[in-house]
Amino acid sequence: MxxxxxxxxxxxxxxxxxxxxxxxxxxxxxxxxxxxxxxxxxxxxxxxxxxxxxxxxxxxxxxxxxxxxxxxxxxxxxxxxxxxxxxxxxxxxxxxxxxxxxxxxxxxxxxxxxxxxxxxxKKKKWEMTPEEKHQEAINKRTKGTAAFKQQNFKEAEKIYKNALSYCTLTTDEGNELKASLQLNLSICCYQLEEYKDSLDYAKKALELKTNQQQKLKALYRKALANIKLAELEEALADLREAFKMDSTNSAVIEELSRVKQLLKEARMKEKEIYSKLFQQKLYDESEIEPKKIEIKEAKSEGSSCCDPNEKIEEETQPKPTVENKDGQIQEEKPEERDQPKGENQESNNKIVEESATSA
Missing domain, CATH: 3.10.50.40 (Chitinase A; domain 3)
Structure with missing residues (x-):
C-alpha cells in the first residue's frame, strides 16, 4: 500500500x-x-x-x-x-x-x-561493551557446540577458545559462561587425546566456583583426564568428591567403580613385581656363597690345572742327586744327567771293580 x-x-x-x-x-x-x-x-x-x-x-x-x-x-x-x-x-x-x-x-x-x-x-571486539561481548561469546558457543555434535572436535576447540576471549563480565552470569566454555574445551581436548590440556581446563572451571552442577562436571572431567594420565589416586579423590555432591549420578558411580578396580589391579601388579624382585635377590645371594667355598676347596687340594701356584710348586721340587767316589751324595750335573744311561752304568761297574781290586 x-x-x-x-x-x-x-x-x-x-x-x-x-x-x-x-x-x-x-x-x-x-x-x-x-x-x-x-x-x-x-x-x-x-x-x-x-x-x-x-x-x-x-x-x-x-x-x-x-x-x-x-x-x-x-x-x-x-x-x-x-x-x-x-x-x-x-x-x-x-x-x-x-x-x-x-x-x-x-x-x-x-x-x-x-x-x-x-x-x-559486526563491531570489532574493542568496540563492544562487556554485555555485547557476553552475547557474542554465547553466539560463538552455539557454533562450537554444533561443530562438536558433528564430531569436528578440532574446529569446536578453536571456536570455544575464540568465544572464551570475549568473556569479560565478572558477574555470576559472566563466570558461569566462562566455566561453561572451559568445560566444553576440557571435553574437546579429551576427545583429541590432549589429556594435559583437558585437565587444565577442568581445573580452571573449578577455580571459578560457580554453581554446583558445573562443579560436578568439572570434577568428573578432571577425573577422566587423570585416569588417562595414570593419576588414579587423584581421579579417585575427584570422583569421591563428586559422589558426595550427587550420589545418584550414574556416570560418576560407574567411573568410581572402574577407578577402584584399576587401583586394585595396579596394586596387585606392583606387589607381584616386588615379590619377584625379592625372590630374585634371595636367589642371587644363595648362588654367590657356594662359589666361594668351591674356590677355597680347589686351592687346598691343588687339583685345578689352572692353579696359579702350580709354577711355584714345580720350582721347589727336589733336584736329582748322585753318589761320588767317596760315597758322598752330591748334586747331579746337567751334562751327566744328559748322558745315556748305558754309559753311566758302565762307569759305575768300573768303579766297583777298581774298588774291589784295591781292597
Missing amino acids: ETEFTNLVEDAGVKKRILQEGQGEMPIDGSRCKILYKGTLEDGTVFDSSLDKESPYKYRIGKEELIKGLDIALKSMKVGEKAELKITPSYGYGDEGDSFKNVPKNANLTYEIELINFKQA
Whole structure:
C-alpha cells in the first residue's frame, strides 16, 4: 500500500514514500545490503539502474558508494520494502553532477528502490561493551557446540577458545559462561587425546566456583583426564568428591567403580613385581656363597690345572742327586744327567771293580 512522502531529514532533502511494506529490523552504518534500484532525472531519463544486472547490487551503508541520500533512505527501510525516493542535489550529485552517468549539475533525482536483504555490521571486539561481548561469546558457543555434535572436535576447540576471549563480565552470569566454555574445551581436548590440556581446563572451571552442577562436571572431567594420565589416586579423590555432591549420578558411580578396580589391579601388579624382585635377590645371594667355598676347596687340594701356584710348586721340587767316589751324595750335573744311561752304568761297574781290586 502506497503512502504519502515523508521527510527523512530536517531540510526535506530526502523524502520517502513506501510502495510495499517490509518487515524485520533495519540496517545500520556498516551493514551490507543487497538492493534493486532505478534512478531517473526529472524528465524521466534513466541515468542508473541495477534492474538489468544478473544479481542485486551489493551496497555498504556508510561508504556513500552511490549518493548520501541512498544511505539515509536505506537506514529507514526493512527487508522486502519497496520505496520511492525524492532527493535534492545536496544529497545527490551536487553542483558538479556526474558526467559519466549523464547527471547534470544541481539535478533533482528520483529513485525506486527495494531492500532484498542485509547483513548487520559486526563491531570489532574493542568496540563492544562487556554485555555485547557476553552475547557474542554465547553466539560463538552455539557454533562450537554444533561443530562438536558433528564430531569436528578440532574446529569446536578453536571456536570455544575464540568465544572464551570475549568473556569479560565478572558477574555470576559472566563466570558461569566462562566455566561453561572451559568445560566444553576440557571435553574437546579429551576427545583429541590432549589429556594435559583437558585437565587444565577442568581445573580452571573449578577455580571459578560457580554453581554446583558445573562443579560436578568439572570434577568428573578432571577425573577422566587423570585416569588417562595414570593419576588414579587423584581421579579417585575427584570422583569421591563428586559422589558426595550427587550420589545418584550414574556416570560418576560407574567411573568410581572402574577407578577402584584399576587401583586394585595396579596394586596387585606392583606387589607381584616386588615379590619377584625379592625372590630374585634371595636367589642371587644363595648362588654367590657356594662359589666361594668351591674356590677355597680347589686351592687346598691343588687339583685345578689352572692353579696359579702350580709354577711355584714345580720350582721347589727336589733336584736329582748322585753318589761320588767317596760315597758322598752330591748334586747331579746337567751334562751327566744328559748322558745315556748305558754309559753311566758302565762307569759305575768300573768303579766297583777298581774298588774291589784295591781292597
